[in-house]
Amino acid sequence: MPTRDEAIALLHEHTKTDQLRKHGLAVEAAMRAYARKYDADEETWGMVGILHDFDYEAHPDEHPYVGASILREQGWPEEIVEGVLAHAPFTGVARDTPLKKTIFAVDELTGFITACALVYGKSLSNVTPERVRKKLKDKSFARGVVREDIRTSFEEYDGDPDEHV
Structure with missing residues (x-):
């Protein structure tokens, strides 16, 4: 099994901007929290968070397919590859496991x-669920965020959406 350090190295090799690197680490933190909640493998879930966008800068039009190919070529576990693919709804990968739903x-x-x-x-x-809901209604705020994906994730989430936030 690859290590977190190897995931970080792969992220840094393919991702040059601090913003996208920080996003990977933020998603890692959320994935680890959910892994603890679901009593799942925290390392696997965390690495999916780190790696889900590692190919985006270099291959935005082929993301996350290029990343999945790189991971497979390097022998990463299929659970991690499938998790990376599942974060993007257009891949058609079913969100049929807690890991895939969570990413x-x-x-x-x-x-x-x-x-x-x-x-x-x-x-x-300072970020409360109420403030998040308010900002979600403001279409001019954080325009790059796909609100439909957030709404869908709230619908699919097994629990209180405020807890999810």
Whole structure:
């Protein structure tokens, strides 16, 4: 099994901007929290979070397919490859496991919450579910975030959407 350090090295090899690297780490943190909640393998889930966008900068039009190919060529476990593919709804990979549902659920939401934190005093502690819901209604805020994916993740989430936020 590859290590977190190897996942970080792969992220840094293919991703040059701090913003996308930080996004990978934010998604990792969310994935690890959910792995603990579901009593799942925290390392596997965390690495899916780190790697889900590692090919995006170099191959935006072929993302995440190029990343999946790289992972397979390097012998990464198929569970990680499938998780990376599952975060993007257009791949057609079914969200049929908790890991696949979770990577989809946290990807757009972590980016949105980060944007909210920048508005609310640059601290995550200032970002409440109420503030997130309010900002979700503002179409001019964080335009790059796919709100439909966030809404779908709320519908698919097994629990309270406020807890998810």
